[in-house]
Amino acid sequence: MTASSFRVDEAVWRGLLALRRGETPQRDHGQDPAWTLYEPIARRDGRSFVVAQVGQSLDGRVATVDGDAIPISGADGFAHLHRLRALADAVIVGAGCVVADDPRLTVREVEGPSPVRVVIDPSGRVPPGAKCLSGEGGAILVRAEGGTPVDEPTSLCLPRDGDGRLCPRALLAALARRSLRTILVEGGAATIRHFLQAGLVDRLHVTVAPIVIGSGAPGLLLDPISRLSEALRPQCRVMPLGSDTLFDCAFDRVSTDPPARLAIGSVPDAGGIW
Structure with missing residues (x-):
């Protein structure tokens, strides 16, 4: 191929x-x-399935030092992202992503339904006029328990975890109760980190565009480790999309209390493109 x-x-x-x-x-x-x-x-299949998506440069950046992020992904990487949205029940982003980029998070490049937009906004940073809060699919604004409740769009209040963040496991459970089980975690880096380090990601899709930025915001930013034995080692295959290259990484998602690191998963054979 x-x-x-x-x-x-x-x-x-x-x-x-x-x-x-x-x-x-x-x-x-x-x-x-x-x-x-x-x-x-x-x-x-009745259970939650989480795929996280990162579109980055060859040197692992998703934006310049001044926040310019469009376009990094090429046309094929962008279409891939919209396919993921079309197949998901809900897409999750953090408040920082919305404030910086004001994305619509709808499906426009391919045929298919737009997902419910879930915006994690514990401190009320997202402006009421944000594009993702209106349109096809609907939106859910996630706030921290004890904060100021909101009525529009539909709001959801969750407890903070031991680090003061909203608990991603509680969020998945709350979404499942609304029959939203196939979840796309689209950004930003902090939101993806929280789901990865909680052991809640089934698939990580990293699309790499042939561009070198040199500095700027990283696509993935996990907590520091001391030894390579602590590194995440998913099973991975590489698929050429055309304008971009996709790394399809599989994890065995943890169903009980999250461990320090994720287990290695498996990816079905697709003609030897690994």
């Missing part, structure tokens, strides 16, 4: 959207690369 040959066949995408709706696809797409990539996200 060459860097320009990855494509999502229309029949494959229709099958994935059917799977997202809980229906049986009309045909078996077997080892089609697009099917093996998106099928775990489209499938509904």
